[in-house]
Amino acid sequence: MRLRNAVLAIAAGATGAALAGAAAGVAHQRRVIAHRDAGERVAFGSLRSPALTVVADDGVPLHVEVDEPAPRVDGATAPAPTVVFVHGYALNLDCWHFQRAAYRGQLRTVLYDQRSHGRSGRSTEEHATIEQLGSDLARVLEEVVPEGPVVLVGHSMGGMSVIALAESHPELFGDRVVGVALISTTAGGLEPHRVLVPMVPRTLGGQVAVRVVAALARGHRVVEGFRRIGRxxxxxxxxxxxFGSDVPERYVAFVDEMLSRTPFDVLADFFPAFGGLDKFALLDALGTVPTTIACGTKDRIxxxxxxxxxxAxxxxxxxxxxxxxxxxxxxxxxxxxxxxLDDLIEAAVA
Structure with missing residues (x-):
């Protein structure tokens, strides 16, 4: 009888703990859901945190911002992951506006401008490579997320940066990196001229497009003038x-503003890296953690x-x-x- 009572007590305790944990999880998820439309309530480019500087291995200063979570009131003690957002070509960290707004105060998030983009320092042409972007991401993790689980979210060239990190530091995946989202990106086989459409005619491909872009870069001041005139x-x-469907005009204007703020010679520096990208055979590390891949069916890039x-x-x-x-x-x-991303984070910490 004494043993039976002890077993019942343990079972009751376990059930109570499970219910308490479930209640805490439900409460947290309700807060996450409530924040999903937060981006519609704040102006584009207005979300800011104190700037940090991470110096890349070649000396380029990277602009980093960290949003810390609000104190939890549900008693949960399990360590939530830090979510690191990596933006794409010709954009900056503000492109994550809706994701940043949704997770602001909910999770620790790290956003940074890739080299030569946004508020980060200018790269030399020889270091404008996908491999260097992977090294930059490793430095950001080392300096800003020195411990605890990490979920990496990369869009376009940012996804290529994540893939480059998986190639150079596979030991991080499954240990530090517990989840990955690859959005509108690739590991190779990209037709370079698609990245700069419609600046470069679609009839130009491969090395022809590279030469045209290089020639335009040499006269980048003239190109910048035409860009302003042709807004x-x-x-x-x-x-x-x-975009593949009709979106509010302010969405288009915001993206166009980010694109127009990226100097054409910066675009030209990175342009050759896309044609030579071939990392499909180097993705094994991503298979060790929950990985979500997302893309629009009308993605023209x-x-x-x-x-x-x-x-596959x-x-x-x-x-x-x-x-x-x-x-x-x-x-x-x-x-x-x-x-x-909610689903990915849940799977990553399960």
């Missing part, structure tokens, strides 16, 4: 190539086929295709993308 046309092009190929090469990965969405799916379908 109305550029706005229309941004709408066509960044990194077409949906790239994401399907990533899915990464064991156990999840592929989510967003019908009629374009390259900036993180804005165009931000609520659904945030739900995907």
């Amino acid at each position: 109305p046309l550029a706005l229309v092009a941004t709408d066509q190539f960044a 990194t077409a949906i086929g790239h994401s399907r190929k990533l899915h 090469h990464i064991e156990g990965s999840r592929l989510e295709e967003f019908e009629d969405a374009g390259h900036m799916v993180i804005m165009e379908r931000h609520a659904a993308v945030n739900e995907l």
